[in-house]
Amino acid sequence: MQQLILNPRAERRLKLGHLWIYSNEVDTGRSPLKGIEPGSQCEILDSKGKSLGHALVNPNQLICARLVSRKGPFTGKLLKRRLESALALRGRYFAHPSYRMVYGDSDGLPGLVVDRFGDYLVVQISSWGMENLVGEIVDALVALVQPAGILLRNDHQGRKVEELPELCEVAHGEVPKMVPFEENGVPLLAPVYDGQKTGWFYDHRDNRARLNQWVKGQRVLDLFSYAGGWGVQALAHGASEVTCVDASGQALDWCEENAALNNRKEDLITVQGKAVDAMKELIAEGQRYDAIVLDPPAFIKRRKDQKSGEAAYRHINELALRLLEKNGLLVSASCSMHLESDTLLEILRGAGRHLDKSISIIGSGGQGADHPIHPAIAETRYLKAHFVHLSGPGSI
Numbered sequence: 001m002q003q004l005i006l007n008p009r010a011e012r013r014l015k016l017g018h019l020w021i022y023s024n025e026v027d028t029g030r031s032p033l034k035g036i037e038p039g040s041q042c043e044i045l046d047s048k049g050k051s052l053g054h055a056l057v058n059p060n061q062l063i064c065a066r067l068v069s070r071k072g073p074f075t076g077k078l079l080k081r082r083l084e085s086a087l088a089l090r091g092r093y094f095a096h097p098s099y100r101m102v103y104g105d106s107d108g109l110p111g112l113v114v115d116r117f118g119d120y121l122v123v124q125i126s127s128w129g130m131e132n133l134v135g136e137i138v139d140a141l142v143a144l145v146q147p148a149g150i151l152l153r154n155d156h157q158g159r160k161v162e163e164l165p166e167l168c169e170v171a172h173g174e175v176p177k178m179v180p181f182e183e184n185g186v187p188l189l190a191p192v193y194d195g196q197k198t199g200w201f202y203d204h205r206d207n208r209a210r211l212n213q214w215v216k217g218q219r220v221l222d223l224f225s226y227a228g229g230w231g232v233q234a235l236a237h238g239a240s241e242v243t244c245v246d247a248s249g250q251a252l253d254w255c256e257e258n259a260a261l262n263n264r265k266e267d268l269i270t271v272q273g274k275a276v277d278a279m280k281e282l283i284a285e286g287q288r289y290d291a292i293v294l295d296p297p298a299f300i301k302r303r304k305d306q307k308s309g310e311a312a313y314r315h316i317n318e319l320a321l322r323l324l325e326k327n328g329l330l331v332s333a334s335c336s337m338h339l340e341s342d343t344l345l346e347i348l349r350g351a352g353r354h355l356d357k358s359i360s361i362i363g364s365g366g367q368g369a370d371h372p373i374h375p376a377i378a379e380t381r382y383l384k385a386h387f388v389h390l391s392g393p394g395s396i
Contacts, residue, residue, distance in 0.1 A: 056129025
């Protein structure tokens with residue numbers, strides 16, 4: 001097996017628990033990266049020749065290696081143990097088999113995501129290391145959970161970075177276009193072939209559960225609604241009316257399907273268009289809502305987007321506050337890894353002061369237990385949501 005030797009002191013992060021190795025940390029004079037096949041497994045040595053473990057390598061990437069074992073090579077047996085461990089964690093914290101079953105680095109399987117929808121699994125692979133193991137992964141998943149079907153949703157942007165071929169295919173059994181599952185006790189359908197990512201976003205489960213307890217009899221606006229994760233659950237928990245706004249007409253059709261599944265389609269209003277434009281139109285119409293969910297896509301995908309992204313978050317939060325009734329509730333969320341939770345709080349504070357509105361933070365949340373955070377890898381902690389109460393007249 002080929003070896004990669006690190007530069008002096010480059011092993012420090014690994015010894016502290018991190019799993020990534022950057023290309024500039026490799027002593028390429030003693031162990032050239034050039035010529036290593038993407039996805040190969042290499043032994044990692046410190047500058048003195050001491051073994052640090054084994055990693056899956058792609059020499060063409062800035063993060064050129066990801067540690068997968070500190071004791072011996074990464075084998076099929078270890079792959080199965082990692083999957084068993086990931087399943088055990090979810091089984092400990094979730095009563096229903098609807099969750100993210102594997103979350104990449106956090107489960108010791110970098111480049112692998114598996115979402116479970118009851119009897120069905122959707123797999124996404126974003127590294128050559130996992131791509132080379134896809135057959136073993138499918139076989140291990142079949143043995144572990146006996147699914148009715150496994151879909152490989154390998155047609156996402158993450159594969160372009162690694163120059164992996166894009167495809168979407170059934171790897172086991174049969175998988176329907178819309179798969180049934182459950183979140184917070186609400187029956188739902190996920191568009192696993194045509195939807196975003198794996199078809200659903202489980203990460204906000206706990207934040208949705210928090211909102212659900214406060215929506216009975218309320219008028220709710222769900223912005224960037226996708227398939228209705230927030231809005232349909234609000235209806236199922238007694239909201240009087242929900243308006244879902246999304247740029248995709250297909251996404252709004254999925255909202256209607258999910259509302260119909262919960263016998264609340266007549267109380268769902270859908271608006272197709274850009275969220276900012278829709279909010280401005282609703283403001284002009286004099287509309288007001290008791291609760292608003294602002295869950296946009298990542299506005300800060302790279303560090304260079306920081307300034308413009310923060311300005312975008314400020315703008316949409318100001319618009320949302322203008323649409324909120326007195327004593328209303330705004331859920332302001334961000335999935336931008338580069339936006340700190342405290343920065344989003346500062347954006348909310350600034351938005352409130354700019355509009356001369358008094359706001360209070362009544363709660364904050366992050367990703368659920370099926371998206372565990374690796375304590376040494378800050379990038380595995382990306383989601384944040386603040387619950388913002390708009391005070392009535394007389395507040396300071």
